[in-house]
Amino acid sequence: MVNKKTLTKSIMFIIIASLVFFIFTKDDDSENDESQYGNGSATTQQKSNTSKEELTPQSMSNETEEMDNIPEVRAKQVDTTQEEIDGHKYLLENDKYEMYFKEENLSIIMRDKTTGAVMYSTVENPVESNQEWKNFMKSAVVMEYLVGTNIVTYRADMYSENPTKEVVYKNDGFVAKVTYPGLEISYQLEVTLTDSGIVVEIPQDKIVENSDKFKVSGFYVYPFLGYSKLDNRDGYMFIPDGSGALIYLEDNDGKYKQPYSEMVYGNNPGVDESYVLSLFHRMNPFNETEKILAPVFGMVQTDTQMGYLGIIEEGQYSAKIEAYPNGAILPYNWITSKFIYRQVYNQPTSKDSGTMVVRQKSKNDFNIKVRYQFVSKDEADYVGLAQVYRDYLLETDQIVEQEDQFKARVDLFGADVENGLIFKKDVPMTTFAQASSIYGDLQENGVDQILSIYKGWQNGGYYAGLPIQSFDPESSLDDEMELKELLNESKERNIDLFLYHDALRINMEELGNTRYKVMKKFNKRTYEEGVYGKAYQYLNYLNPESTVEILKEVEDTYKNNGTENVMISGISNKLFSYSERSKEFDRIATKERYESIISEYDQNFNLMLEQPFSYLWKYSNAIIDLPTQSSDYIFTDEDIPFIALTLKGIVPMYAEYINFQANQVEFFLKMVEQGLNPSFYITNEDPADLLNTNSSDIYSSKYERYKKMIQDYYGKLKQVNEVTEDSVIEDYVRTNGVTKVSYSNGATIYVNYQENDVIVDGQTIKALSYKVVQD
Structure with a gap:
C-alpha cells in the first residue's frame, strides 16, 4: 500500500514539474506559432499609447542585445563603372551619378561618378536578429498595416507576406507595383534619377485596398539609405530638432535604447493623447521639446565625402522623422521618414468611464514624395546640406528673398487678469501711453530701428480676451493715449508696431455660449489645452472653419482702425486632425484652411508669423522666435544652427526672448554667430504684479532693468549686421x-x-x- 505522504509528494512533484515545463516552453511555442495574419509581426502601436517610440525594443528579439562587432565588408568607393555591385545591376546614369538596382527587394546603390563613393539603401547581410528585423533591413519599402480594430500594427516588407513585384524600367528610373495577395493591398513605387540625386514617390491613387479587414497604416521609404554599422563609418545623421542636431556615427556601446521619433510640424493633438508628467503647485514645470519646423533630414559620410539631404515634398503633414543611433534596437545607424495614413485612438464609450480602441475611418489624404539631394566633396557636411535647402526653397518659391533689415525687437505686454473676490480683476502692465514713452526713450538713446509686437492689447487682455473678434482695445490700457493714436505715432516714428493676434485659442470660461465652434478630436471629445495658470486651467482650440471666419471678420475692423501690421500666432505653428459631426479631417485639411487665410492677410497687411512652419515662410516678413538650440536629447552629439545657416541673408531672423535665457552671455554670442536680431519682452510695471495671473511665467521684464541692455545689444549687433547684411x-x-x-x-x-x-x-x-x- 502506497504511503499517503509519499503519494502526496509524488503528486506535488508532478504538478511543479508540469508548471516549470509550461513556463519554459510557453515563449518558444509563441515564437514558433505563426500569426494568423501572416509573418508580419507587431511593431508598436502597442497596448499602451503612452510610449513615444513605435518600434519598441520590448517587442523585438533580445538577440540583438549582444551586438555583432565584426566589421561590415562593403566597398565604400568603387573607382569605375561596374556591371554589378553587391548583387545590384547597373541600371542608368547621368552626369553625376550612377544607379544600381536589385529587383528582388527594389534596393538601389548610388555611386558618385566624381569620387567613386557609393551609398547603399539596404543591408545585404544583416547581423543576427529576428527575422522581422532582417527583412526590414533588406527592404526598400516597408508597409505597416492594421487588422480590423486591433491596436497592434503589423509590417509587410519585400520578403514577408509573399509580395509580388512588377517592375517597369524608364529612361530615368523605374516603377514597381508591389502586391500582397493575402492582404489584398497593392501600391506603386516610383524612383527617378535627377541631376542632384533621386526622387522617390508612392502616389496615393496607386494604393489599392480591397479588404475591409486589412488597411494601410503607413510606409517607410528607403529607411536604410546611407546606413552604417556601429562606428565603421565616419560622419553623422542630421535631425531637424529645433535649430538642428547631429548624431555621430560612432559606437555607442549599446547605451541608447530609444531613437529620435518626432512628427514633422509637431504633435497631433487631434489624435495623440496629451499628458503632463506632473504639476508643481498646479502649474506645469516642464518646457515642451523643440518642434520640427522644416521637413528635412540628412546623412553625411565624411570618410568618403558623400551625403544627402532628404526633403519631404509631399506627405510632410502626416510624416515622422526617425533616427536610430546604433544600440536603439539594432547595431546600425539609420535615419528615415515615416508616413502615417491611419492611426488607432481611444474612443470613450461613456461620459464618465470606459473606452474602446477604434481605427481611423479613412486614410489621410496625401501622396508620398521624398527628394534626396546628394552632396559630395567639400559640400558633404551640414553647411552643404543647409546650402542645398536654401537653393531648394528659393528655386521652388517656398520663401521670398527680402532685405536683411536689422531691427531690435522690443515686444510689449499689455494686460492680463487675476481672480478677485467675485469677478476677475484687470492687471494692466504697459498702457498705450507707457508704450509710447518706452519707444521714445529707446529712440532718444540710439535704438532708432524698432520692431515691436504688442501682446494682450485686446479687451480682456492676453488670456481673457480670446478669441480676438474685433479691434476692441483693453480699456485699462487706454489712459492718456488710445491705441489708434499709438499706431499712428509709431508709423511716424518709423517703428514697426504689430498687433498680436492668437488665431487658434478660445477661452470658453469667459465666453460661455458662442456661435464659434471648438475643435473636437477624432474621438469626438473637445480638445482642452492645459495652460495651468492662476486664473485659467484650460483653453480650447477653435475649429479651423471658425478661425477663418473670425479672421475674415476682424480683417475689416483692423483696416478701418488704421492697423497695417498684424502678427498671427497659434495657427502658424500648430496643426491637428479633427472631427466635425461624423466626418474626420486630417492635418492637410487644417493646413489648407490656415494657409488660405494667412495668404489673404499677407496680401492686405504687413504680416508676421510666430515661429512659423516652413510651408508658411513665404508669407512672413521675418522669422521670429527662431530656436538657437535643439531639445538636447541624450543621443544627440552636437547642436547646429541649420535654419540660420539656411536663411541668413535671405530673410530677417529674430531670436527668442533674451529675458528668459539662463546664460545671457552665451546667448548673445549665439546671436552674433547665427546672424540673429535681438528680442526682448518688456513691461512698464514690475512683473511681480503678474504673480496671480496666467502670465506669471513673465518673471523678468521691467523696462528700467533692460533699457541699458537693449541699447548695448542693439549697438553691437547692428555693427555686425552692417558687415554681413544681405x-x-x-x-x-x-x-x-x-x-x-x-x-x-x-x-x-x-x-x-x-x-x-x-x-x-x-x-x-x-x-x-x-x-x-x-x-
Whole structure:
C-alpha cells in the first residue's frame, strides 16, 4: 500500500514539474506559432499609447542585445563603372551619378561618378536578429498595416507576406507595383534619377485596398539609405530638432535604447493623447521639446565625402522623422521618414468611464514624395546640406528673398487678469501711453530701428480676451493715449508696431455660449489645452472653419482702425486632425484652411508669423522666435544652427526672448554667430504684479532693468549686421569652443565661447567675445 505522504509528494512533484515545463516552453511555442495574419509581426502601436517610440525594443528579439562587432565588408568607393555591385545591376546614369538596382527587394546603390563613393539603401547581410528585423533591413519599402480594430500594427516588407513585384524600367528610373495577395493591398513605387540625386514617390491613387479587414497604416521609404554599422563609418545623421542636431556615427556601446521619433510640424493633438508628467503647485514645470519646423533630414559620410539631404515634398503633414543611433534596437545607424495614413485612438464609450480602441475611418489624404539631394566633396557636411535647402526653397518659391533689415525687437505686454473676490480683476502692465514713452526713450538713446509686437492689447487682455473678434482695445490700457493714436505715432516714428493676434485659442470660461465652434478630436471629445495658470486651467482650440471666419471678420475692423501690421500666432505653428459631426479631417485639411487665410492677410497687411512652419515662410516678413538650440536629447552629439545657416541673408531672423535665457552671455554670442536680431519682452510695471495671473511665467521684464541692455545689444549687433547684411553664410566651422563663420561677401566672424583668449588665423579673440574681420 502506497504511503499517503509519499503519494502526496509524488503528486506535488508532478504538478511543479508540469508548471516549470509550461513556463519554459510557453515563449518558444509563441515564437514558433505563426500569426494568423501572416509573418508580419507587431511593431508598436502597442497596448499602451503612452510610449513615444513605435518600434519598441520590448517587442523585438533580445538577440540583438549582444551586438555583432565584426566589421561590415562593403566597398565604400568603387573607382569605375561596374556591371554589378553587391548583387545590384547597373541600371542608368547621368552626369553625376550612377544607379544600381536589385529587383528582388527594389534596393538601389548610388555611386558618385566624381569620387567613386557609393551609398547603399539596404543591408545585404544583416547581423543576427529576428527575422522581422532582417527583412526590414533588406527592404526598400516597408508597409505597416492594421487588422480590423486591433491596436497592434503589423509590417509587410519585400520578403514577408509573399509580395509580388512588377517592375517597369524608364529612361530615368523605374516603377514597381508591389502586391500582397493575402492582404489584398497593392501600391506603386516610383524612383527617378535627377541631376542632384533621386526622387522617390508612392502616389496615393496607386494604393489599392480591397479588404475591409486589412488597411494601410503607413510606409517607410528607403529607411536604410546611407546606413552604417556601429562606428565603421565616419560622419553623422542630421535631425531637424529645433535649430538642428547631429548624431555621430560612432559606437555607442549599446547605451541608447530609444531613437529620435518626432512628427514633422509637431504633435497631433487631434489624435495623440496629451499628458503632463506632473504639476508643481498646479502649474506645469516642464518646457515642451523643440518642434520640427522644416521637413528635412540628412546623412553625411565624411570618410568618403558623400551625403544627402532628404526633403519631404509631399506627405510632410502626416510624416515622422526617425533616427536610430546604433544600440536603439539594432547595431546600425539609420535615419528615415515615416508616413502615417491611419492611426488607432481611444474612443470613450461613456461620459464618465470606459473606452474602446477604434481605427481611423479613412486614410489621410496625401501622396508620398521624398527628394534626396546628394552632396559630395567639400559640400558633404551640414553647411552643404543647409546650402542645398536654401537653393531648394528659393528655386521652388517656398520663401521670398527680402532685405536683411536689422531691427531690435522690443515686444510689449499689455494686460492680463487675476481672480478677485467675485469677478476677475484687470492687471494692466504697459498702457498705450507707457508704450509710447518706452519707444521714445529707446529712440532718444540710439535704438532708432524698432520692431515691436504688442501682446494682450485686446479687451480682456492676453488670456481673457480670446478669441480676438474685433479691434476692441483693453480699456485699462487706454489712459492718456488710445491705441489708434499709438499706431499712428509709431508709423511716424518709423517703428514697426504689430498687433498680436492668437488665431487658434478660445477661452470658453469667459465666453460661455458662442456661435464659434471648438475643435473636437477624432474621438469626438473637445480638445482642452492645459495652460495651468492662476486664473485659467484650460483653453480650447477653435475649429479651423471658425478661425477663418473670425479672421475674415476682424480683417475689416483692423483696416478701418488704421492697423497695417498684424502678427498671427497659434495657427502658424500648430496643426491637428479633427472631427466635425461624423466626418474626420486630417492635418492637410487644417493646413489648407490656415494657409488660405494667412495668404489673404499677407496680401492686405504687413504680416508676421510666430515661429512659423516652413510651408508658411513665404508669407512672413521675418522669422521670429527662431530656436538657437535643439531639445538636447541624450543621443544627440552636437547642436547646429541649420535654419540660420539656411536663411541668413535671405530673410530677417529674430531670436527668442533674451529675458528668459539662463546664460545671457552665451546667448548673445549665439546671436552674433547665427546672424540673429535681438528680442526682448518688456513691461512698464514690475512683473511681480503678474504673480496671480496666467502670465506669471513673465518673471523678468521691467523696462528700467533692460533699457541699458537693449541699447548695448542693439549697438553691437547692428555693427555686425552692417558687415554681413544681405550676405549668406558660405562656411561654418566649430573647433574647441571657437566658431568661424564665413560670409559670401568675404566677411568673417570669430566667436569665442572659451573663458580664455585664443588666436585663430592670426586673429586674437578675447574670452567670451567675438571679432569681425572684413575682407
